[in-house]
Amino acid sequence: MxxxxxxxxxxxxxxxxxxxxxxxxxxxxxxxxxxxxxxxxxxxxxxxxxxxxxxxxxxxxxxxxxxxxxxxxxxxxxxxxxxxxxxxxxxxxxxxxxxxxxxxxxxxxxxxxxxxxxxxxxxxxxxxxxxxxxxxxxxxxxxxxxxxxxxxVPGFRTLSLAKQRTLYEGKREGVVKYRFDVAKIVCVEQGSVAFSGIMWPINGHELPTEVTVLLEEVGVC
Missing domain, CATH: 2.60.40.640 (Immunoglobulin-like)
Structure with missing residues (x-):
């Protein structure tokens, strides 16, 4: 085998x-x-x-x-x-x-x-x-x-990067499961960023009251 x-x-x-x-x-x-x-x-x-x-x-x-x-x-x-x-x-x-x-x-x-x-x-x-x-x-x-x-094409870089998104899924054992759709890259020209997500409580636990998003600047679009 x-x-x-x-x-x-x-x-x-x-x-x-x-x-x-x-x-x-x-x-x-x-x-x-x-x-x-x-x-x-x-x-x-x-x-x-x-x-x-x-x-x-x-x-x-x-x-x-x-x-x-x-x-x-x-x-x-x-x-x-x-x-x-x-x-x-x-x-x-x-x-x-x-x-x-x-x-x-x-x-x-x-x-x-x-x-x-x-x-x-x-x-x-x-x-x-x-x-x-x-x-x-x-x-x-x-x-x-x-x-x-x-x-x-001029300007396509910003447009393309702004559309790049990723899906994060995971769970804290016995507490909560989550799934978030977030932008992989945020361009300066956007001025703002939005993300969406779903959380499911496990074993009757309460949902978190706060979600923190870390934005790390690694370059300028």
């Missing part, structure tokens, strides 16, 4: 958005976690995350022009972006159940946006490699693609 039931890559955001002209000095942070589900304890040798940006051109899409030149291959593939990080500092035994490995890596600010059409595509992909420590253990891989977008 295989110890590894499932592997998943969970990103904090489903897309990576760049704003303005390409600028290699303004990278974006790609954050998330690798989730491993085991049916029994397993010692791992390493957990590696690889980032690939692959540009593929299909000359066959040129039709008759392609057939005039027999030396042109059926397809041309070039890796334009590559990065790899180690998510497990040293070999360790994972317990049965779910284990998360948080990660953070940079995507260069001059990375081209994803695209796909009849002539080819540019695709970004994350690959998680899980290697058991056993001598004959076989590495397991999980791949996930994600879109990269670039917006150059």
């Amino acid at each position: 295989k110890e590894i039931i499932a592997i998943d890559i969970i990103l904090d955001t489903e897309t990576v958005d760049f704003f303005g002209p390409a600028n290699e000095t303004s990278p974006q942070q790609l954050k998330g976690k690798i989730r491993v589900l085991l049916n029994k304890p397993l010692k791992l040798k390493y957990v590696v995350l690889k980032l690939n940006g692959t540009n593929r051109f299909l000359p066959t899409s040129l039709g008759t022009l392609h057939h005039q030149y027999s030396n042109i291959p059926e397809e041309v593939s070039v890796t334009t972006v590559y990065n790899t990080i180690q998510c497990l500092p040293a070999p360790r035994v994972l317990a049965q159940g779910v284990t998360d490995f948080p990660f953070e890596m940079q995507l260069a600010g001059d990375s081209p946006p994803s695209f796909e059409n009849a002539m080819g595509y540019l695709q970004y992909k994350l690959t998680a490699v899980i290697a058991p420590a056993a001598l004959l253990g076989k590495s397991e891989r999980f791949r996930k693609t994600f879109p990269v977008r670039r917006f150059t």
Whole structure:
């Protein structure tokens, strides 16, 4: 029986958005976690995350022009972006159940946006490699693609950031469950911020009388 039931890559955001002209000095942070589900304890040798940006051109899409030149291959593939990080500092035994490995890596600010059409595509992909420590253990891989977008329309940055929201869910054991929809980023131009939420009391406890929201300034839109 295989110890590894499932592997998943969970990103904090489903897309990576760049704003303005390409600028290699303004990278974006790609954050998330690798989730491993085991049916029994397993010692791992390493957990590696690889980032690939692959540009593929299909000359066959040129039709008759392609057939005039027999030396042109059926397809041309070039890796334009590559990065790899180690998510497990040293070999360790994972317990049965779910284990998360948080990660953070940079995507260069001059990375081209994803695209796909009849002539080819540019695709970004994350690959998680899980290697058991056993001598004959076989590495397991999980791949996930994600879109990269670039917006150059003036004013779109503020509009787009203002619409980025996230859902926080949790509970205080035996007291209350909660779910809040909040803005991930608040731009100065907005002037105000609004959020909504629901709380459910547990075991007859009273609801909290106050909810505190922490706004941390990390940059200016």
